[in-house]
Amino acid sequence: MNVIREFLRILNLQTAIVISLSVIATYLCILYDVAVELPTTLISVAIVFPIVFSINAAYRRREEALRAFASLKAHAVALFYAHRDWVPNDSSEHQSRIKELIIRLLQAIQKSFTSDFETEADFQRIYKLFSQMSGSMEKLRRAGMSGSEISRANQYLRSIMIDYERMRNIFVYRTPTALRAYSQVFLSAFPVLFAPYFAALSTKYFLSLGFLVAAIYSLVLVSLDNIQDRLENPYDEIGVDDVNLRIADQYREILTSEDEN
Structure with a gap:
């Protein structure tokens, strides 16, 4: 139960927004037949690596x-x-x-x-x-x-x-402000940039796969960003790992x- 409770603590409004945008953008790409195979390594280079470095x-x-x-x-x-x-x-x-x-x-x-x-x-x-x-x-x-x-x-x-x-x-x-801004920009643009890739998965395999992968990618990336945000200030008493000053x-x-x- 503790693991589930701590996982739920890193979910917030940004998680819901990014997942919703990913699903909607994927739906629109399927609707208008915009399906493109994109290299998934771009996600690692553009988003995951900077966030993990910041963590x-x-x-x-x-x-x-x-x-x-x-x-x-x-x-x-x-x-x-x-x-x-x-x-x-x-x-x-x-x-x-x-x-x-x-x-x-x-x-x-x-x-x-x-x-x-x-x-x-x-x-x-x-x-x-x-x-x-x-x-x-x-x-x-x-x-x-x-x-x-x-x-x-x-x-x-x-x-x-x-x-x-x-x-x-x-x-x-x-954490360097420029690196933080870079991560936020690419995280916000992610649902739109990769929607054609998720649409391609739905077209190539089965319809729900693209939506599922879009939601999972969004959940993982936003969760990593939220973890970094909670660790950013070790004194703010928001994260469970913060330093107890009281x-x-x-x-x-x-x-x-x-x-x-």
């Missing part, structure tokens, strides 16, 4: 986003532990401060990346949190933490910032003091 590129971007987000979360927890465990005296003030900053950072990242477009306000908000985290390290210095430990904690913050920028690049820079509450439980463990 592979989108999947690699998703994997890169997962690696960057995993690293960001791990370094954020390490930064919290540094505030909790490395301060010579009472660390409750420091760990509460960094915990709140980390939770706010996770919430800000989620808000920024699940939007349709990045706003300057979201970007500035995240870097303001980074600045506050850096200031938190200076408070650790005044609390008696050694210079080497401060340096290591700053390395954690640096890694968090690098991972955020990697995730941001994936969000801002998508983790602030989960990490609020992880970032605890030793007494709470």
Whole structure:
């Protein structure tokens, strides 16, 4: 049932439109006796290859986003532990401060990346949190933490910032626009361009074959395009394979003091 449900998720209005156009165009070609044998390899070169290339590129971007987000979360927890465990005296003030900053950072990242477009306000908000985290390290210095430990904690913050920028690049820079436009144009033109070929199948074999092949080709090609579209933005929470950014509450439980463990 899960397989069927996930397959149905990639069907949309575009699927119905392209299938309908293919069937109607095939019918008109049969009606007006326009039947031509066309090389089916043209479909692979003009449509399938660009879409599959885009799917592979989108999947690699998703994997890169997962690696960057995993690293960001791990370094954020390490930064919290540094505030909790490395301060010579009472660390409750420091760990509460960094915990709140980390939770706010996770919430800000989620808000920024699940939007349709990045706003300057979201970007500035995240870097303001980074600045506050850096200031938190200076408070650790005044609390008696050694210079080497401060340096290591700053390395954690640096890694968090690098991972955020990697995730941001994936969000801002998508599949090449020209390649996407090319695929869309040929996918839209496909029902008309290949209708004479489907009509030839009906003429050569039996009537329903041309309509059946036209519908199957359309279903496969549009489904591939929809898969690519769902993978395009790994943060938009539309596809089942998207990166889950709603983790602030989960990490609020992880970032605890030793007494709470």
